[in-house]
Amino acid sequence: xKFFKQxxxxxxxxxxxxxxxxxxxxPLKKDGSIDDDFRIRASLPTIKKLLADGxxxxxxxxxxxxxxxxxxxxLEPIAQRLAEHLGxxxxxxxxTIGDKVAMAIKRAPKCSVIVLENLxxxxxxxxxxxxxxxxxxxxxGARYFVQDGFGVVHRAHASTSAITNYLxxxxxxxxxxxxxxxTKAMKAPKRPLVAVMGGAKVSDKIAVIAEFIKVxxxxxxxxxxxNTFLAYKGYKMGKSKFDVNENAVLDDxxxxxRKKVGADKVDDFIMLPSDLAVGQSLSAxxxxxxxxxxxxxxxxxxxxxGDISIERAVKIVAxxxxxxxxxxxxxxxxxxxxHGSARLALALSTHPDITSxxxxxxTADFVLNWDARKGGSFSHVSTGGGASLELMAGEKxxxxxxxxxx
Ligand code: ADP
Ligand code: 3PG
Ligand code: MG
Numbered sequence: 001x002k003f004f005k006q007x008x009x010x011x012x013x014x015x016x017x018x019x020x021x022x023x024x025x026x027p028l029k030k031d032g033s034i035d036d037d038f039r040i041r042a043s044l045p046t047i048k049k050l051l052a053d054g055x056x057x058x059x060x061x062x063x064x065x066x067x068x069x070x071x072x073x074x075l076e077p078i079a080q081r082l083a084e085h086l087g088x089x090x091x092x093x094x095x096t097i098g099d100k101v102a103m104a105i106k107r108a109p110k111c112s113v114i115v116l117e118n119l120x121x122x123x124x125x126x127x128x129x130x131x132x133x134x135x136x137x138x139x140x141g142a143r144y145f146v147q148d149g150f151g152v153v154h155r156a157h158a159s160t161s162a163i164t165n166y167l168x169x170x171x172x173x174x175x176x177x178x179x180x181x182x183t184k185a186m187k188a189p190k191r192p193l194v195a196v197m198g199g200a201k202v203s204d205k206i207a208v209i210a211e212f213i214k215v216x217x218x219x220x221x222x223x224x225x226x227n228t229f230l231a232y233k234g235y236k237m238g239k240s241k242f243d244v245n246e247n248a249v250l251d252d253x254x255x256x257x258r259k260k261v262g263a264d265k266v267d268d269f270i271m272l273p274s275d276l277a278v279g280q281s282l283s284a285x286x287x288x289x290x291x292x293x294x295x296x297x298x299x300x301x302x303x304x305x306g307d308i309s310i311e312r313a314v315k316i317v318a319x320x321x322x323x324x325x326x327x328x329x330x331x332x333x334x335x336x337x338x339h340g341s342a343r344l345a346l347a348l349s350t351h352p353d354i355t356s357x358x359x360x361x362x363t364a365d366f367v368l369n370w371d372a373r374k375g376g377s378f379s380h381v382s383t384g385g386g387a388s389l390e391l392m393a394g395e396k397x398x399x400x401x402x403x404x405x406x
Contacts, residue, residue, distance in 0.1 A: 006170040006404040017056040019142035023149035024061035046172035079115035097135040133162035148172025153399025160399035190321035198223030199327025202243040222329030238300035275306025288336040303337040304330025349377035359388035
């Protein structure tokens with residue numbers, strides 16, 4: 001399948017100044033330092049290619065959701081980390097638009113990287129403001145705009161939408177790879193296709209489950225998502241985390257599932273855990289107790305899928321050709337409740353023939369930390385949270401749609 005947009009490989013940007021939108025919205029530690037630089041590393045192939053083509057690369061990104069100029073959310077430390085990864089100096093400018101920006105870029109040599117300050121220091125960014133976008137384009141002196149911030153292309157902001165009215169706009173290599181990998185898994189997967197859905201943000205993910213009912217051969221549900229499904233089916237979930245507001249959506253999901261596979265096969269098609277690992281608190285040393293899903297007590301908290309369910313899930317996954325995984329199978333921040341997620345990661349990494357696509361901020365975090373090869377044990381670890389979910393749900397993403405057609 002050919003990518004439907006122009007990319008940095010299809011336009012003549014050799015020797016030009018380019019304005020590159022990355023998504024450097026990385027998790028920060030309490031002391032403000034970078035907790036995980038996966039998104040920075042993921043942007044390197046595009047930047048290296050542009051440098052090899054003799055471009056001057058002006059990088060823009062947001063970080064967090066600042067109200068005004070919050071110094072804790074400056075992109076300066078990110079520019080430093082980028083320089084370490086590139087092995088060359090990166091110029092940082094503490095403004096995003098204006099004369100200072102224009103001068104700094106003009107003075108910078110060809111084949112250099114300039115990082116501008118946090119786009120969201122300006123309210124105009126999220127307002128998709130035309131004037132702000134025009135200034136970004138003009139002050140950068142860029143000949144092309146390159147969108148490579150896959151994690152943010154579900155937002156229609158000045159740096160994802162309005163900007164494309166001022167510069168010829170093409171895709172970077174990360175955006176192309178994310179789009180192609182995810183849409184191929186949804187539209188033309190090698191089968192069986194197993195979808196694994198977990199995590200806590202049930203309402204955010206329900207639309208994707210509806211899409212998986214259409215395309216997947218088996219759907220495995222874990223995490224607090226499974227608690228929500230079990231509660232819907234009438235199980236007593238004690239003090240577990242679950243959502244009670246999704247019953248109408250779950251009615252629709254089960255109706256669609258029955259229509260697809262028949263009422264007698266629904267519970268094999270949408271696999272819920274038959275046992276759960278429970279604790280009595282969320283503390284780091286909480287013990288893990290396996291219980292049948294219908295045997296929870298009032299003070300039990302279901303924090304992982306149980307050992308029997310783990311074995312069953314691993315078996316199904318091992319016979320798949322494609323596995324799409326979004327959402328941890330349990331409260332994986334605590335090792336005793338990370339068993340389900342860890343066993344799934346192990347199953348995928350020991351079956352390199354399975355195309356494995358992993359998405360979601362916490363899930364990506366989990367597998368990158370779990371994997372000695374920093375994600376290399378899987379086919380694709382997405383840099384997108386909301387963006388990957390919306391893409392899987394078949395939605396059109398404004399930051400991609402606005403680019404030049406191939
Ligand atoms: P992602 O960021 O990968 O999209 P979510 O944000 O939806 O995933 O969910 C991840 C969070 O869900 C993790 O912080 C994890 O601890 C939590 N979680 C998963 N299962 C449970 C559970 N059974 N009870 C409480 N929290 C859970
Ligand atoms: C993300 O981390 O999901 C993206 O960077 C978008 O950030 P936002 O949710 O603050 O718009
Ligand atoms: Mg999350």
